[in-house]
Amino acid sequence: MDPDLKIAAFNNIPNQEYALFGSVLEAHLETLLHRLKGLCGQLPGNAEPFQDHYLIYSTKSPNIIPPVHVRAVRSIMSTFMPWRFQYYGSEISEASRMVTQRQIIDACCSVRLPKFLEDGLGFNMDYEYILKGFTFAKGRVRISVGRMMKTAHEVNMQVEAAEALSGSYLVEVATVVFGGSATNEENPEKEILQVAELLKPIVDLKRLDVKR
Amino acid sequence: MLRPQHPHGGAGSVSLHPNLTGGGLGTTAGSRAPQTSLVDGLDPVAENLQKIKAAISGLLQYIETQPDSLSWPTIMDRFSTISSQLANLSKIVKSERIPDMRRMDVIPFLVSAETDPGLEKTTEGRIPVMSHDKFPDYFRSKMEPEVEHRFQEAYYKVPPNNAELSQKADKQVQNLNKVVSALVESLSAAKEAWESKTAGLSKIPLTHDVNDTNALLLAMTTGKGLISPPGSSNAYPKYQPGFPGAGGQASQNR
Numbered sequence: 001m002d003p004d005l006k007i008a009a010f011n012n013i014p015n016q017e018y019a020l021f022g023s024v025l026e027a028h029l030e031t032l033l034h035r036l037k038g039l040c041g042q043l044p045g046n047a048e049p050f051q052d053h054y055l056i057y058s059t060k061s062p063n064i065i066p067p068v069h070v071r072a073v074r075s076i077m078s079t080f081m082p083w084r085f086q087y088y089g090s091e092i093s094e095a096s097r098m099v100t101q102r103q104i105i106d107a108c109c110s111v112r113l114p115k116f117l118e119d120g121l122g123f124n125m126d127y128e129y130i131l132k133g134f135t136f137a138k139g140r141v142r143i144s145v146g147r148m149m150k151t152a153h154e155v156n157m158q159v160e161a162a163e164a165l166s167g168s169y170l171v172e173v174a175t176v177v178f179g180g181s182a183t184n185e186e187n188p189e190k191e192i193l194q195v196a197e198l199l200k201p202i203v204d205l206k207r208l209d210v211k212r
Numbered sequence: 213m214l215r216p217q218h219p220h221g222g223a224g225s226v227s228l229h230p231n232l233t234g235g236g237l238g239t240t241a242g243s244r245a246p247q248t249s250l251v252d253g254l255d256p257v258a259e260n261l262q263k264i265k266a267a268i269s270g271l272l273q274y275i276e277t278q279p280d281s282l283s284w285p286t287i288m289d290r291f292s293t294i295s296s297q298l299a300n301l302s303k304i305v306k307s308e309r310i311p312d313m314r315r316m317d318v319i320p321f322l323v324s325a326e327t328d329p330g331l332e333k334t335t336e337g338r339i340p341v342m343s344h345d346k347f348p349d350y351f352r353s354k355m356e357p358e359v360e361h362r363f364q365e366a367y368y369k370v371p372p373n374n375a376e377l378s379q380k381a382d383k384q385v386q387n388l389n390k391v392v393s394a395l396v397e398s399l400s401a402a403k404e405a406w407e408s409k410t411a412g413l414s415k416i417p418l419t420h421d422v423n424d425t426n427a428l429l430l431a432m433t434t435g436k437g438l439i440s441p442p443g444s445s446n447a448y449p450k451y452q453p454g455f456p457g458a459g460g461q462a463s464q465n466r
Contacts, residue, residue, distance in 0.1 A: 022425055023425040032419070128438070129438050150438060168424035202419045
C-alpha cells in the first residue's frame with residue numbers, strides 16, 4: 001500500500017493532485033528502480049512492491065452527462081487492506097502549465113466497494129486492470145512504477161494478473177495537496193518537476209493529456 | 213600646386229635650366245608619356261582641387277564671419293563635404309587615366325628675382341616670384357635637414373640590432389609557441405574524448421517509448437485495450453455481489 005498515501009476526510013474544498021506521467025521500457029526498468037532507490041533512500045516503504053486491482057465504474061444513467069467515473073482499488077497482495085474509493089476530477093490546470101492538476105478524492109472504505117457501487121449507487125463497471133510494480137516516496141512526492149496487466153478470473157473467483165498490456169511500465173509521479181490550496185512553503189508543482197528532472201533521461205514525464 | 217616627388221630623391225638630381233625660356237615651371241614626364249595626355253589627365257584633378265579649395269575657404273569664411281551662429285551640425289556637414297571631395301580626388305588620382313606622377317621629374321626652368329605675372333596668375337597670387345629663396349620649398353623631395361636630423365636621432369634611440377637579444381626573444385617566442393600548441397593539442401584531445409563519449413551516450417537506445425506512454429495513459433483513463441470488443445465471450449466480467457476480496461475480510465476484521 002502506498003506509504004505516503006494521505007487519507008483525507010471529505011471536506012468542502014477537494015484535495016488537489018499534482019501529477020506527471022510517463023513510461024519506461026521493461027529492459028530499462030532496473031536502471032530506473034536503481035536510480036529511484038538512490039534518490040529516495042533506504043527508508044522503509046521505499047521500493048515497496050505492490051499489486052493493485054483497479055475497477056473503473058461509471059454511472060449507468062444516461063441522464064448524467066458527462067458520466068461520472070470512479071475507481072475501486074484494492075491490493076491483491078494483502079487481503080487485510082480495505083478497499084479504496086478514488087475519484088479524479090477533470091484536469092483544471094491551464095494548458096501552459098507543466099503539471100497535471102486535478103481534484104482527487106481517495107478514501108478507504110469499510111464496505112465491499114464493488115457491491116456498494118453496483119447495487120447501491122447504480123454504477124456500471126467499465127473496465128479493470130491490475131497494476132503491479134513498486135512505489136517510492138521522496139518527500140511528499142509519491143512515485144509509482146508499475147506494469148499494467150489485464151485480468152484473468154480463476155475458477156475460485158480470485159483475480160490474477162494475466163498478460164501485460166504493453167512492454168512498458170507506467171511511471172506516475174504525484175503529490176496531493178490537502179484542502180485544495182498549497183501554503184506558501186509548499187510548491188507542489190515545483191516538487192513534481194524536480195523529481196521529473198531527476199528521472200531524466202530514463203523517463204520522459206509529461207502531463208496527462210486525455211485528448212492524445 | 214603639385215608637390216614634386218622625385219623618384220631618385222636627393223636634391224642634387226633636381227637640375228636647373230636657367231637659360232630656358234617660357235613659363236616659370238615645366239614638367240617633363242619621366243615615363244615618356246606625351247605631354248598633352250598628361251595635361252588632359254590633370255584637368256579633373258585641378259578641377260577637384262578647386263572645389264576643395266572653395267569648400268575650405270567657404271568654411272573658413274563661415275567661421276570667421278559668423279562666430280555667433282556657429283553650429284556643430286553645420287560644421288560637420290561642411291567637413292563631410294570636404295572629406296567626400298578628398299576621397300573623390302584620391303580616386304581620380306589613382307585612376308588609370310592619370311599617369312603615375314611619382315615617376316615624373318619636375319624641373320624648374322627659370323629662377324629669377326623678378327616678378328613673373330604668368331606664375332602669379334597660375335598660382336592665384338601666392339607666388340609672384342620664383343626666387344632662389346622660394347623654390348626649395350616647392351621642389352623639395354626630401355625632408356628639411358632639421359626634420360631629417362630629428363628622425364635620425366629617433367632612429368638612434370632604437371636599441372641596436374643585438375644578435376644575442378634577438379636570439380633570446382626568438383627562444384621565448386618558440387617556447388611560447390610550444391606551450392600554446394601543447395595546450396591546443398590537449399584541449400582538442402579532451403574535446404574529442406568528450407564528443408566521442410557523448411556520441412556513445414546518444415547511441416544508447418531509448419529507455420522509454422512515447423507510444424507506450426500514450427497507450428498506457430489511454431488504457432488508464434479510458435480503458436482502451438482493456439475492454440474486450442463487444443460480442444466476445446468474456447466481455448464485461450460480472451462481479452457477483454459476494455465478490456470475494458479484501459473488502460469483505462477487512463470488514464470482518466473490524
